[in-house]
Structure formats: C-alpha cells, structure tokens
Amino acid sequence: MRPALCKERRWYHELSYASHGEPTDVLSFQTTSDDVNHDPTDENLVHVKMIHSPWNPADINTVQGTYPSPAKSLGIKDNLSAESLYFSDRWVAGSEGWGRITSDSKNLRKGSLVAIGTPGLGTLRSSLWIPESSLLVLSEEILGISGPAGCSLIQLGGTAFRMLSDFAPLQPGDVVVQNAGNSAVGLMASQIAASKGISMASVVRRGSRSQDEYDELVEYLLSKGKNSLVIAEEDLDDKESLRRFQAELKQISVSNELPKLALNAVGGASVKALIRSLENGGTLVTYGGMSAQPVVLGTPQLIFKDIRAVGYWHSRWMIQQSHEQKQEMVNILSKAVLDKSIECPPVKVFPLKNVEEALHWQSSQGSIRKKLIWDCQEI
C-alpha cells in the first residue's frame, strides 16, 4: 500500500454499473475509502484526480450495452493491466475527461492538467491510477478559457478533426457537407473546418420544431457554428431542391466543385442527400447512426460515381495511434480553443452524486441542447 494513500485517507467515488441497461436504471453513485483497493506496483502508473468528464452519446450506449467497449474489442486490457487501474469491481462509466496529476511521475509534472487519452477506462470517478502513456498534457489556460466544456475536447473535437484530416485531400476553399450539424461533433466540425478555410454545409432535421425554433437553430449554426450553409433535410426531398442545393454547394466552393467529403452521424434518408451532394470520387465517413437506419449505397453510386463509404471510430484511433500523434492533435485543438477559433458546445455541470437529477435534466432539454458535464471533484 502506498504510504501517501494511507496518510491522506480519502474517499473515492464513481458512477458505475453492474449490468447493462438504461443509465437511469443501472448507473449509481458509489463511494468508498480509496485505500482498500489495489495498490499499483508498476512505477509508470501515476495517480490522477479527475476534475470533469463529459457525458457523450457513446457513454450512454456503452452503459446500455449497445456500444462495444473499446477496451474489450481492441484488446486494450492486455496492455494496460486494467485490474490495477480500477478501485471498483463494477464497470465505471465515461470515456474521457480531464484531471490533475497528484503523484510523483517520471516524465510528467505533478499538478499538470491532463486528459485521459485512452478510451474505455471509465472516467466518471474521483481518481484513478493510470500509465503515463495514457495521459495527454493540456495547457493550464484552457480550463480558464473553455471552462468545464473543454474536458470533452478530445472525443468531440478529435472526432471532427480526424474526419476532416484523414479521409479526403481537402484544401482551403473546399466545401464539406455533413448531417447532424447541430450535434456536438457537428458543431466542432464546422468550426474546425472554418479555421482551416473550409466551408461547411450542414443538413439538419427540422423535425417537430416550430418555424421560430428552426430559425433560431439555423442562426446558431451559422454564427456560433460558423457554417456557410444550413439546410433542412426535409427540404431536400425532391430532385429540383437537391439540384438547387448542389448549385449552392458549388457556389461556396472556390473551385466550383461539389464536396469531396461528407460526414454522416445519422444514416437513412439523410445519407441519400449527402451522397448526392458529393463530387465523383467523394468519401462518405460515418461516425454515428442516430436514425438507426443503415447506410444505403446504390451500385451505380459505388461504381460510376466512385463513392467510397468508410467508418470512423475515434476510440480506435486513440488506441492505435502513438502517444506523440495524440499529443500533437491535442496541442492543435488546444491552440484553437486558446485563440478562440473554436469554442466548445454549451454545457451544464452536475456533480457525480446528483446522477438522478442530471440524467433527468439531460432527457428533458429543448431545441438547442447543452452537453452534460460531470464534476468529478465534488462529494
């Protein structure tokens, strides 16, 4: 047992679950004395006190059991000796977040602000022991500028950043098209695109919104989201409006071309509009399936239009890339937050122990939604 732990007798707390199900049913706040648990002997493990952790859609699906555990499906347990990391025998929810190093560390400074760079370890907890190589160092100022929202930068901003970087040879002046423009990743994507001189056109569902609510959403996506064009999916139903949309897309592209890249988090009918908006040889990247409808590709689109459909799973990228590559991405994203070229989506913060209140608030939000951020410090 580490002497430091014994002297400073602390309470450890977490949001965890023993079986899969709806978070409101299975997720509960657990608290215990942290010196009854595993004492890591690996000297590369450092102790991190968590500050904030976001509640991303993937975290909900992981608790529900419909989202695969990156730890399990990507073989991460073998590398990270997971048993030594966990104070709990239950599954701890959450997959990213930031905290502060509170133990001595070989290569990192005690007190540094760090993000948990390995997904799937469970971040909705007050503290954890974790290998240095899983930590990404953040500039101290980011906490002041972004507030708690910044803790979701790596999953949200990272997903958007990689999709805009790794799948199509984009140049300033190009245009990209996406659905779910009002999702957190969609908002980050349009801002990151703008910071690279790339225009974003967002397709959003009007759904049951009133005209006022819809106008407010469009205004929000154009201003805060920095989109160049926003269109309702429902307005792309007929060929004529689709042609008009294509003409507008070409107009906002410097080279008068359709997008080479489309980002899909929805599936179904919405994908049809995205594919038709793509230039020959374009790429459709799928990172979510909100509609629960699959991605349907006509054979002529594949063969003659040369459309390529791929998926993007940010957890895979985070596990497979080197620490250097991850740290480089974090540096770029942090810099963009610091110089205000991107702004994290609006959030509301709840302490872990208020789990019921937080989940109830989260399910009863209106048109422009805020992200739920957990405060891991309070007790």
Place this chain on the structure above:
Amino acid sequence: MRPALCKERRWYHELSYASHGEPTDVLSFQTTSDDVNHDPTDENLVHVKMIHSPWNPADINTVQGTYPSPAKSLGIKDNLSAESLYFSDRWVAGSEGWGRITSDSKNLRKGSLVAIGTPGLGTLRSSLWIPESSLLVLSEEILGISGPAGCSLIQLGGTAFRMLSDFAPLQPGDVVVQNAGNSAVGLMASQIAASKGISMASVVRRGSRSQDEYDELVEYLLSKGKNSLVIAEEDLDDKESLRRFQAELKQISVSNELPKLALNAVGGASVKALIRSLENGGTLVTYGGMSAQPVVLGTPQLIFKDIRAVGYWHSRWMIQQSHEQKQEMVNILSKAVLDKSIECPPVKVFPLKNVEEALHWQSSQGSIRKKLIWDCQEI
C-alpha cells in the same frame, strides 16, 4: 483520302444503334463502303481490322442506356478526337475486342495482334482507325491457345485482376470471398486468385436449379473455377450456418483469418453474407449489381467493424491509367493464359450479321452459360 483505302475498296460493317433500348429492338447490322467516311489525318492513328469482340453485360446495359458511356462520363472524346474514329453516325456497340493492325504504324508492327485498350469506342465493327496509344499488343500464340474467348481477357480478366491487386494487401495463403462466382468475372477471379496462391470462396445462388444442376455447378466452380469453397447464398440465411461458413473460411486461410477482401457483383441480401464474412477492417469492392438491390451497410459495420465499401469500374481504370500500366497488366494476363494457369470462360461465336440469332441464343441459355463472342470478320 488514304490511297490504300481507295485501292482496296472494302466493305465496312458494324452492329450499331440510333437510340437506346433492348438490343433486340435497336441493334442492327449496318454495312457500307468504308471509303465514304472520314479520312483521319492524324498520323498516330492506325487502322485495325477487328477479329473478335465479346458481348459483356456492360455492353448490353450501354445499349439499353442504363450504363454510362465511359467516353462521355470520363471525357475521353476530347483526347481521342472521336469523330475521326467512327465510320458511322450511329453508336457502335461493344467495348473491347481484338484485331490486327493493317496500316503502317510508327511504333507498332503491321500485322500485330492487338486489343482495343480504350473502352467505349465501339468494337462491334469490322475495322476502325484508332490512336496507337489505345492499342495493347498481344502475343500471337494467345489466339491459338484461348481461341475467340481470349478477346474478352482485358475486361473480364482485367476487372478480376485489378480487384485482387488494388484494394487489400493480400498475401499467398489468404482467402477472398465473392458472390457471382459463376459469372465470367467471378470465374476469372477465382482462377487468378489460385494462380497467386490465394483461396477463393464463392457464394452462388441456388435459385431454381435442381439438385443435379446445382451439384454440376459446384463441381464446375471447384474444378475449372479453382475455387476452394462454394456455398449457396440460400444456405447462409441463419446465424448458425453463417458461423459455420466463417469457420470454414478461417480454416482455408493459412493465418486462420477471415477474408480482407470481398468482391460483390450482386448487391442486396448477398452482400450481407459477404460483409459478415469479412475480417475487421476488410474491404467490400462492388463491380456489379445483378440483383438491382443496393449495398446496405449497418452503421456498426462501418464504425466498429471498420468495413470499407468501394466500387470498381474497369473502364475508368483503363482510361485513367498509363499505356505502360495497361500493357503490363495485359502481359501478366496473357502469360497466365499461355501457361494455362487461367482459362477464359466457354464461349459461342456468332458473326455480326447474325445478330438476331445470336441475341436469341444468348437469352435462352441454361445453367452454366457460355459467353457470346462476335466474329467481326465475317460478312
């Protein structure tokens, strides 16, 4: 007008059409004196007397108007000064074939056996003027070994060869899965795979075949097709049989892995089985859509299984690649025919003028079909 043409007053003939429709309705045999037409002044144009041209599915779809003209969609007209190539004001059917050079040529030997290496020019004709750069030289022996069947080597064998070469890092000992294993391309693919030490597993439709007919087909695909495994699509309906199929696929792979590559010419339900047979990170290449059903990809297959769906259009490859790359491929395929590691599918030959009889024969074939080859020489 070239003196040679005037002296040797010849009759030119073609199978051509003035409007799109069913080949039986719109395709007709046309004959004319060939000196009334354009006299090419470009000294790089050479005169080729056609020998054989195959009747590929894409040729039928082009006449029907459901298959885009490579010439039109890939901007080939600008490069090839198409007007000087055509004796006819009608569209000439056919997209590949071989013939013999009958004019003096800068770089090629008069009398050489050559394949038309640029798709979309119309090959169902007795002769054409064509740039040297569109001709691919064939070894003289291939005509003796393959017979007329060899004229379809570039489209069929080329499609199969490129799909096996360009989309996945295949090694000897790997396994590839395909549907339409009994199609002409499917047969070439399994033979080419075998010649590279790669096993092919073919999914075929049992359909309305009797057990005897089905057994005969399987035997044919295993022996002549050199498949390692043949299974009926209908036998992959339930999870248990799919699991058995996956186990068999792993067993015939040296590394005990599922295929990295799947070739799809069908679409619909058949694609579902292919995708489920793929290793994580695998690629589905679509080159046809016989079922007229689209390619459906579940979001989890894209994101978590990292399946990539692309299309392959051999005409695009043939137009976009350099002459050297095309000639290199032809050399490899020719060598494989000469050393009997691949054998072209069985054919039946009809002269152009017997168009009605040929199309009627073609539509009334049985279980193991032969390919229709046009004899462009006879009149």
